[in-house]
Amino acid sequence: MTVANQPAPRHRRKWVHDWPWMVAFVVPALFIVVIVQGYPLLFSAYLSTQDWILTNSPSSEGFVGFGNFVKVAQNEVFQRAVRNSIIITGSAIVVEMLLGTGLAYLASGSSWPMRIVRTILILPLVIAPVAAGTLWRMMLNSQMGLTNYLLSFVGVKGPDWLGNADWAVVSVIIVDVWMATPFVFLVVSAGLTGIPFELHESASLDGATRWQSFLRIDIPLLAPLLLLTLIFRMLESLLSLDSIYTLTLGGPGYATFTMTYYIYTLGLRSFNLGLAAAASWLFMAFAAAALGFVFWLQQRWQTSQ
Amino acid sequence: MAPSSTLKSPASGKVKRSGHSRKLFLKILRVLVLTIACLAVLIPLAYLVINSLKLQADMYTTPPIIIPRRITFEHFQTAFGNPKTLRYLSNSLIVASVTTAVTVIVSTLCAYGLARLGLRARWLALIIFVFLFIRFYPRITTVIPYFLVMRDFSLLDTVWAIIIGHLGITIPFVTWLMLIVFQDLPREVEEAAMVDGAGPLQRFWRVALPMAAPGVASAAILTAFLSWNEFLIASSVAKRQAQTLSIAVAGFVTDKGIQWGPMAATAVIMIVPMILFALFVQRYLVRGITLGAVKG
Incomplete structure (x- = not known):
């Protein structure tokens, strides 16, 4: 003060x-x-140094220093979860950015059909992730699922989405894309309306094609927004738990264990508080670095404007 | 690609004609892509509703029954006939409304205070960073300690444990959002009110708040959605009495199998009111979601 x-x-x-x-x-x-x-948060930092399994003992069984961190880092399920997280989030955000930006261009304009299209396209944003997982579990089910039935019309024999380890990962990506593309779509749409119309007009008078004015005008102007959206999406996708919970329960086997889901099972299923805290602080270090980077960028842009 | 356009203008030059048909092609492509995108959103939702109305016998067929010949409300009756589901519903309503009310009051005041405290830009940036960090750090980190804290206060399995947990997320988020709104307001109006002798409370209540009202509406709506849909915190502290709808939906998935009908019905109860609400307040919703990203 x-x-x-x-x-x-x-x-x-x-x-x-x-x-x-x-x-x-x-x-x-x-x-x-x-x-x-x-x-x-502080409590969790303390827990990460303790040997404490709640089902074995109501209080901590002693200080283990960095023991938990070493144990987690060497754990095969954790390593697999890190790999899954990178694969799922990495592919999902690339698809979401491209698809969301593309749709924002296609659905621009103030005519009534476009307004209806925009209303429909943002619906997944208000649907609870647990419910989204549930409804895709129905869609992708190998017997009653609609996805494979629809695919059979175009002559494709759909895989056993949730039963096969590789396709289950693809399923998680599909649900992430379904839930989050609307966010990218919405933010890019808002960004597009902020670009002055005159810029495009004078560019086309100068003989620029639409593609050229997209590359030379829109992309540079939208770049800060796109980067922010990308990093927000990356963090939210890494943190998502609900949809995986209802879609695959991490299965089959450990096929769709992500970092968040692994920590969840460690902490709230096995009640291994020390290990769960250590794993989540490893995760936290990464998230903090990503956020610090975004923030640094934001401050730079604000001062340069 | 577009024979009709070539027929209509047979006399026009080659360049113009190809430009014309290219334009038509792009137009068709646009309609096609947007139609597919809309169907990709709507079909899964429709299928969920259909499944909630299917007879148990029609549920598990290959190929799936898309338009059932007979429909039943049995799953909704099972859901609503079960006093538990009603309790989940009322828990969800209580949690979402208390969380929203407290968040909006506390955060709007806080954001106004921060915006008018005359803090140096660097301090303000630090505070915003902390709030942004709380919005995005792995929540799973605090969930387990939070569970222990609630156990020690013997608040486990009460709606209060869920509400307090939600407040921890929504207050930083809404404060951050409202700070953007208040910083955008013209100060001159408030300064004029100050010259007229209005105190801080009056300036907030009579001048700043009415100007920020659309932002407050957006923030309230986003908070309500967030709290209604939240699963992680709720599921960690509520095991029986205090369960919300999101836990109930997830609860149908077990290692042994799934009761599709009741699960679909419960999911419909959870989703449909929110979709209707979203259509009703779409403008504020869109504004709230884009505000943080575009202005941030």
């Missing part, structure tokens, strides 16, 4: 005497966040 008391630029000065009020406005939210997020 000392910051507010320091000499501020003139236009700020008259606000300064209000600061006790403003602090009072801020405190309730900070209080809740510190209690609900800060304390468990």
